[in-house]
Amino acid sequence: MNKELNLFFKIFKETIKDCSKFCFMCRDKQYQKNTIKKLSDFLNNDLKPMKKNMIDRKDENAANYLLSLESFIDSMINELKMLIALKEGYPDKAWSYLISSQNSIRTAAQAHPISAKLNIEDYVRKLKFLEKMLFPPQLFVSVGFIEKEVECSICGKNYAECNHIVGRPYLGKLCCRIIKKWELQEVSIVEDPANKLARATEFTDNEGIQRNCLSWKRIKENPKNKL
Amino acid sequence: MVNIKDYINVRKKTKELECQNPSSLALLPTNFDKAKTKNELRYESTAQTIRKLWRNNNIIETPIETSGENFVSINKKSFEWVSPVIFFSAAWLSQNPHLINIALNVISNYLTDWFRGLPKNEKIAKLDIVIEKKNGEYKKIQYKGPPEGLNSLPKIIKETLNE
Numbered sequence: 001m002n003k004e005l006n007l008f009f010k011i012f013k014e015t016i017k018d019c020s021k022f023c024f025m026c027r028d029k030q031y032q033k034n035t036i037k038k039l040s041d042f043l044n045n046d047l048k049p050m051k052k053n054m055i056d057r058k059d060e061n062a063a064n065y066l067l068s069l070e071s072f073i074d075s076m077i078n079e080l081k082m083l084i085a086l087k088e089g090y091p092d093k094a095w096s097y098l099i100s101s102q103n104s105i106r107t108a109a110q111a112h113p114i115s116a117k118l119n120i121e122d123y124v125r126k127l128k129f130l131e132k133m134l135f136p137p138q139l140f141v142s143v144g145f146i147e148k149e150v151e152c153s154i155c156g157k158n159y160a161e162c163n164h165i166v167g168r169p170y171l172g173k174l175c176c177r178i179i180k181k182w183e184l185q186e187v188s189i190v191e192d193p194a195n196k197l198a199r200a201t202e203f204t205d206n207e208g209i210q211r212n213c214l215s216w217k218r219i220k221e222n223p224k225n226k227l
Numbered sequence: 228m229v230n231i232k233d234y235i236n237v238r239k240k241t242k243e244l245e246c247q248n249p250s251s252l253a254l255l256p257t258n259f260d261k262a263k264t265k266n267e268l269r270y271e272s273t274a275q276t277i278r279k280l281w282r283n284n285n286i287i288e289t290p291i292e293t294s295g296e297n298f299v300s301i302n303k304k305s306f307e308w309v310s311p312v313i314f315f316s317a318a319w320l321s322q323n324p325h326l327i328n329i330a331l332n333v334i335s336n337y338l339t340d341w342f343r344g345l346p347k348n349e350k351i352a353k354l355d356i357v358i359e360k361k362n363g364e365y366k367k368i369q370y371k372g373p374p375e376g377l378n379s380l381p382k383i384i385k386e387t388l389n390e
Contacts, residue, residue: 109344120344128346147272147300160275160297163283167341177272185301192349194304 005062008050009114012069015042016076016118023079029087032080039080043073055172063172064112071108072118075101079127086134091214092201095135099196102127111169138213139200140193148181229383234357234367235260237314244268246291251319252330253289254278255312255357256298265298272302274311280333286326308338310354312367317359320388327381338374350374358384 015038021027022035051066078101085094105123109115150159153176159166164175193199202219204210210219237255241248244265249255254277256268281288292298303309315327334354342350354377356368366387370380 106344110340115343124344124346142304144301144303146269147302150272150275150300160278163279165279165283165337166276167337179302182302190305192306194306 002062005065008046009069011046012042015039016072019076023076023083025083025086027083029084032084036077036080036084039073039077043070043077047073051172058171060171061112064169065114067169067172067174068108068111068115068118071104071111072115072120075104075108075123075127078104079130082130089215091135092212095199095214096197098127098131098135102131102196107174110167110174135214137191140190140196141198141200142188142190142193142195143184143198144186144188145179146183146185147179148183149179151178151180153178228371229379230369231383231387232367232369234365236363237357237359237365241291244291247289247293249289249291249314249316251287251289251316251323252281252326253291253314253316255291255314257301257311259312268298269301270298271309271311272300273309274300276337277310277313277334280337281330284329284333286330286333306349307351307353307371308341310334310352312355312357314357315359315384317361320358320384321361324385327384331377331380335374335377338377342374347373352377354380356380356384358387360388 019035019039022032047066047070051063051070054062054066078097082094082097082101085091085097102124105120105127108118109120109124151157152159152162152164154164154170154173155162159177164170166175166177168175189200199213201213202210203213211217212219237259238248240259244262246265246268254270254274256262256270258267258269262268278288313330320327338352342352350373351371352374354370356370358366358368360366368380368383368387370377
């Protein structure tokens with residue numbers, strides 16, 4: 001690993017250490033908002049330009065290394081946003097932030113082996129713990145469909161024809177399969193879905209009152225809960 | 228968790244469906260045993276990825292579809308990683324026993340990376356393998372569990388062949 005990246009990693013770790021002390025429910029939300037600002041500034045002013053530089057240099061290893069760090073910060077920002085959203089009475093938004101945080105930490109882990117030095121396994125466990133502690137069990141919707149046209153996110157070609165592999169990093173981007181055309185086959189209610197953002201948000205109780213699945217509040221009384 | 232059961236005659240079925248004969252290693256559509264016509268055949272959405280992994284590791288497949296023919300894939304959006312059915316012919320198994328490990332290791336290594344960043348209990352792979360025995364019997368070995376467990380499959384395949 002080059003000197004430039006080693007030095008950058010030291011600054012990154014100091015920034016993370018400094019900011020992680022605000023990733024707790026009891027911290028004042030203003031400090032948490034300031035922390036989001038600090039992380040976002042670091043992301044936009046330092047990390048992203050450096051990653052772009054590595055991409056321009058076609059330094060694949062460095063670009064993937066920085067993708068891992070970028071995703072880690074993104075995960076932290078979303079975790080903080082989740083805590084703030086809960087304090088402000090927006091549980092649906094909080095849920096979305098939590099899932100974004102989990103997705104980002106997965107990208108950080110998949111992007112580069114540097115993630116092993118970031119205690120990502122502990123972070124994954126923490127986010128799972130928060131999911132179970134802060135939110136009730138939910139009903140999710142799972143969609144089954146026939147894939148008619150699938151594109152590679154890296155080269156834009158038909159996924160079957162290129163050599164890129166889904167879930168692997170290529171010059172600072174993780175390969176995804178983009179489903180361009182599809183045909184719906186089934187919709188089912190499941191407890192363990194692939195996509196935790198596809199979920200029931202409202203229900204009608206035994207007395208005919210429509211309630212929010214997370215806050216339990218009547219829908220009409222609390223319109224801000226709706227995303 | 229591994230479950231072993233009898234499977235239909237693959238060669239007879241490929242003939243009925245007017246598909247190519249899988250002479251070595253091949254992927255089979257998920258509904259291969261139940262489909263009545265070729266048009267009904269559906270691969271798991273992971274099939275293309277496995278084909279690429281094998282191709283990149285010089286593992287040659289003899290697909291049941293003809294050149295230029297494409298069977299559609301089905302995506303069930305499950306949190307588990309579900310593989311297409313992997314078929315090993317009797318001739319391939321006797322001539323290339325070492326390749327069983329390589330073909331499965333490529334998948335196992337990929338899955339170790341794929342599952343990074345997920346909680347332990349969400350790292351679940353489902354893999355079905357169909358083997359052709361020399362006596363013309365077909366067995367389906369179903370695996371469900373963590374990716375590390377795939378390493379046990381070559382031994383299970385050999386034991387099933389010798390039963």
